[in-house]
Amino acid sequence: MTLSGARNCGRRSTSIILSGRYVSLLRKGAGRQILFLHGYMSKKESFYYQTACFSRLGFECVAPDFPGFGGSAAIDSAWSVGDYADWLADFVAAAQLNNPHIIAHSFGARVAFKALARSNFADRLVITGGAGLVKPRSAAYMRKVRAYRAVKRIAPSFAERHFGSAEYRALPPIMRASYKKIVNEDLSGCAAGIKNKTLLIYGRDDTVTPPAQEGETFSKLIADSQLKIMDGGHFCFCEHPEEFNCAALAFLNGG
Numbered sequence: 001m002t003l004s005g006a007r008n009c010g011r012r013s014t015s016i017i018l019s020g021r022y023v024s025l026l027r028k029g030a031g032r033q034i035l036f037l038h039g040y041m042s043k044k045e046s047f048y049y050q051t052a053c054f055s056r057l058g059f060e061c062v063a064p065d066f067p068g069f070g071g072s073a074a075i076d077s078a079w080s081v082g083d084y085a086d087w088l089a090d091f092v093a094a095a096q097l098n099n100p101h102i103i104a105h106s107f108g109a110r111v112a113f114k115a116l117a118r119s120n121f122a123d124r125l126v127i128t129g130g131a132g133l134v135k136p137r138s139a140a141y142m143r144k145v146r147a148y149r150a151v152k153r154i155a156p157s158f159a160e161r162h163f164g165s166a167e168y169r170a171l172p173p174i175m176r177a178s179y180k181k182i183v184n185e186d187l188s189g190c191a192a193g194i195k196n197k198t199l200l201i202y203g204r205d206d207t208v209t210p211p212a213q214e215g216e217t218f219s220k221l222i223a224d225s226q227l228k229i230m231d232g233g234h235f236c237f238c239e240h241p242e243e244f245n246c247a248a249l250a251f252l253n254g255g
Contacts, residue, residue, distance in 0.1 A: 014026070014027050015071075016064075016091070016094055016095065018087075018090055018091060018094050019087075019090060021067060021072070021073045022071075022072060022073040023064055023065065023067070023072050023073070023091065024044070024064070024065045024070055024071030024072045025044065025062065025063060025064035025065065025095070026044055026045075026051060026061070026062070026063045027060065027061070027062050027063075028051050028052075028055040028060070028061045029051075029054065029055025029056065029058075029059050029060045029061050030058075030060050031058040031059050031060055032058060032059050032060070032100075032101070032252075033059070033060045033062060033097050033098065033099075033100035033101070034054055034059050034060070034061050034062065034100060034101045034102070034103060034252070035062050035063075035092070035097055035100040035101070035102045035103070035122070036050065036051065036061065036062065036063035036064075036102075036103050036104075036108075037064075037066075037088075037102065037103070037104040037105065037108030037109070037111055037112055038063070038065070038066065038069070038070075038105055038107075038108050039105040039106030039107045039108055039129070039131075040069075040106060040107035040179070040182070041069070041171075042069065042070075042105070042106075042107075043065050043069050043070030043071070044063035044064060044065050044070055045070070046105065046235070046238060047061075047063050047103070047105075047237075048238075049237070049238060049241035049244075049245065050103060050237065050241070050244075050245060050248070051063055053241070053245045053249075054245070054249070057249065059101075059252075062095060062097060062100070064091060064095075066084060066087075066107075066108075066111075067079070067084075067087060068175055068178070074172075074174075075174060075175070075178065076174070077174065078174055078177035078178040078180075078181055079178045079181070080178070080181040080182065080185065081110050081111060081114045081181070081182055081185050081187065082114060084110075084111045084114070085111055085114035085115040085118065088111055088112075088115045089115060089118070089119065089121070092121055097121075099121070099122065099123050100121075100122055100123065101122065101123050101124045101125070101126070101252050102122045102124075102125050102126065103126040103128070103248065104125070104126070104127055104128070104130065105127075105128050105129055105130075105235075105237065106128075106129045106130065106131045106208070106209065106234065107131060107182065109127045109128075109129075109130030109131060109132060110130075110131055110132045110182065110185075110187055112125065112127070113130075113132055113187045113190040113191050113194065114187060114190050116190075116193075116194055116196065117189075117190035117193045117194070120195055120196065122196060123196065123197075124196060124197045124198070124199070124251065124252055125194070125196040125197070125198040125199070126198075126199045126201065126248050126251060126252070127198060127199070127200050127201070127218070128200075128201045128202070128236065128237050128244070129201075129202060129203065129206055129208065129209045129214075129234045129235070129236070130200060130202075130209060130214055130215075130218055131208075131209050131214065132185075132186070132187035132188070132190070132191060132214070132218075133186060133187070133188060133213065133214055133217060134183075134184060134185070134186040135213065188217070188221060191218055191221040191222055192221045192222070194221075194222045194223075194225075195223075195224070196224070197224050197225075197251075198222045198224060198225040198226075199225070199226055199228065199247070199248065199251040200215055200218055200219055200222075200225055200226065200227045200228065201228045201229075201230060201236065201237070201244060201247060201248070202214065202215040202227070202228075202229050202230075202236070203229075203230060203231065203232035203233045203234060203235070203236030203239070204229050204230065204231055204232065204236075205231075205232060205233045206232075206233050206234045206236070207233065207234070208233075208234040209234060211227075211229045215227050215229065226251075228247055230243050230244065230247070231243065
């Protein structure tokens, strides 16, 4: 493992070579550590408002790009949630994180749940727009799946270009295969094993991980948890950063 760093307007941009793979991250501030885990098809900069705030309030903010995202190196095989959890354990050791708090968004919550179920290396946990449930598929969804499979047998290239969301179609083939593994793993069991004090924050208008589904379910599964529903959607922490930061800060400081 090698580490390099540079300062830019008070922010330390650092990179780690971890198991031969380049990892881009931000480190900012000094004090109690907070590890930020971004969502799928996102990157560390999504936490700009949080790292800017908490780094001025006695925290060291550490925000990596997961492999395959942002400035980090691409993955060379279809990673599962478990693979990302393995990587996270290695990253925590390489970055010398000692019992950090975690703030995780969406896919980042999947990785946190999986990793913490294996080894509780963190203190308090803030989950926003947390994903990890495999919900019943609607009849319309299943019709689309059957159509996709039928077309793929005849014209696989056409199927890949015309089925799925625009975001999904924009992914490289390896990332598509990884995405399928990730979204089809139910992490209810991992969430039920979480022992950390946990704050769940969901946007009232979140249609990706609706608070009445993911929020309520994880609130029941995680024993020592509290659920906050605030204004905004799946990126409520970006849309209403002051409200989010105040709630997270109070919780991390023992509230």
